[in-house]
Amino acid sequence: MTFTRFLERLLQLIPVLLGVSVIVFVMMALTPGDPVQIMIGDQIVTPEQEAQMRRDLGLDRPVVERFFVFLGNALQFDFGQSFYHRRPVAEVILERLPATIELTVVAMLIALFTAIPLGVLAAVRKNSIFDRIATVGGLLGVSLPGFWFGILLLMLFAVHLNLLPVAGRINYGISQGITPYTHFLLIDTLLNGRFDAFRNALAHIILPAITLGLPMTAILMRVTRTAMLEVLRADYVTFAQAKGLSRQRILWRHALKNALIPTVSVAAIETGSLLGGNMIIETVFGWPGLGRLVVESIFVRNYPLVQAAVLLYAVIYVMLNFFADILYTILNPRVKL
């Protein structure tokens, strides 16, 4: 892929983001509920005090004007003040982002490293007991509601076996003295040479990551299995067998590379949907990430935060698809971007 092609793809982001900001802004404006009223609750305030609060939040201006102010500021990466945190939205989002990225990446890795081998095995041993168990397991994985499965895991591993913690990213006591180079705890603890803290962070992330990654595991396994079955019927595989190549070599070197093509595109899309799954999983496991922040912000109509976060989601989603396309061309040189 040439550099100009890359730039072109990057430029395509602009209309997408513009569209997303219009949609989010309109949707938030149309959602019934008034942030000032929610803040006041049942407290007695005079109309002047209420008007003052509205002025402070910039809600006294007409919607159209607010939109253009938002757009103008957003172009300069200024997303305004969070109504509730009373700090710049970008700051609030950035401090919650690493937790979400870390959780998403671990969930994705768990999904990839279990789904692909399982999918290959299921394809190789088609119609065996293993294949059937994997199929049923896959179906369950897709259909189990995440919050329910998460609570089930908590009851088992935290309450009954008392092996793993319920909430948070790391114990306070054990995390003392760790320099946050990356804000990804699994990496920071290792960079600091603190294996005790690494184990603690791992114990915290394992249940949420499994819960979050489960649907993705199930889907990827199904995709890998189907793709693998198709590839194994291909002429070049028969030829390789005839040539006397070892079965392992045929499977992992020749067949898998081609079977992975659909898996990669599905994985990219699924990683995007992990971002959505985060909102629920972060709530169940008290994970201090962005997903939960967005949910909380929607409930209290924290407009600036929701707008900025959704824009960020859109950027991540578009970028993921972009990288999937690049990976696709590497795996399958016949496809040009």
Added chain:
Amino acid sequence: MKVIHRTIVASAIALCMAPAVQAQELVVGFTRDADTLDPANHRNRETETIIRNIYDGILTRASDMQIHPEIAESYTQVSPTVYDFTIRSGITFHDGSSLTVEDVKFTLDRVILEGGMGDGQTSPRGSLLGPVESVEIVDDSTIRITLSEPWPLLPAMLPHQQIVSQAHVEEVGSAGMATQAMGAGPFRLADWRRGDSVILERFDDYYGGATGIPEAGPACVERVIFQVIPESASRVAALLSGDVHIINELPPHSMNQVENSPNAQVMTVNGTRSFFLAMNNEGDIFDDVRVRQAVAHAIDRDLIIDRILGGTATKIDGIMSPDAFGKNPDLPEYEFNPERSRELLAEAGYPDGISVTLDTEGALRDTAEAIASLMTNAGITTRVQVGEGTLLTQKWRTQGGEKEGDMYLTSWGNSTLDPFDIFVPTHRTNDRGNSAGYSNPELDALLDEAGAELDRERRGELYQQAEALVNAEVPYVYLWVPQDIYGVSTRLSNWSPSPDSRINLHRACLD
């Protein structure tokens, strides 16, 4: 010799095992993170719960909701609009500096003045101090608060304001205050991991807190962690596994699970929110008191409390909580009697019953459906209509504007437990929360008189009279005050929940 040797070994083992090696750490599994740690810059109950372990106020409340001087030593009401507060000497902030009357004035000015936060920002908590007009320093130990009109709520509302250090605010600025908390409370901020936890450590030079509540001194536990766990099932799991020692908002359906666990128990306290059914007193049906009484007799509150609310609510016959100041304890009850409802309807000219619509928001749908079916059984055919919260308040709290609709199931919070904050807004003609559109000049006069009355006892009597008057007129059907339910580790002592949902951990201990 052998004995001595054994004793030494035993002590050594005991020492190794003693929990003293580890900092004594009390963890609260809490529904929500603080929005900010600046006491002047939020409008959120949970945020205040956390902040009030770091900062102290001029006055505070004990868990029985009685008001006690905290940073103040005492206070007097000089006139209907002037209060004097004597500030204690010898109180230090976490940075070691002394708390002075200047800090108190600075704190309150920061809240009440327009642009008082600096950078053109005005505190969203100004309205919590209603008609406070000015704060003056009388002498080294006295602060005078002047009101623009009589406001009996001042002492009850002051616990919601926490005293900050002027020097610290000037140093870090209002933006810095959001994260760099520094107060004079029992715990100092160790770390705030946004969205995850707020970690507090014992302030060893704490002056001891409110007068009048026994056992002063520094806090019992060394460290407190507010661990954010929004999902209730996960909070319960954390309590049962021993990860946390207090959880708030324990769901009623998990009470048995907690009670059956050997290491946890349930604690409840009456909350401060009253639930009621507003009937459109301006409409054609409910302008007749007999029809309103028919509704009151149609609803079996005990059944709903038992079946839907898991037995965790207290029945009320007037708008106020049984714990509120000025509550009339002798109000007659409209007992559940559907036959009586039908008779009353017939007397009012509806021998075949009536048909009405009941508005409510999604969260109350189950309760609304139960009420509707009970009412339908008593001849009041009721259809539930679920709407969005703020649209419903616009529809019903019209403040004198025209009102459409028949009935509205709703609630009103009363964290001061003072009638001024709940009785007046919901019952006074055209007031802010008067969903029923009820208007009674006699009641208005009583409420106004009580609002300006300085003598506390007399004020209480006036509200009792007012409640008796309203009870006969039933502009609303008063339902219940739900209890706040906490799950608590059996290791915890010296702590009890408070109706204003404050979690004060100053005296709490763990064994």
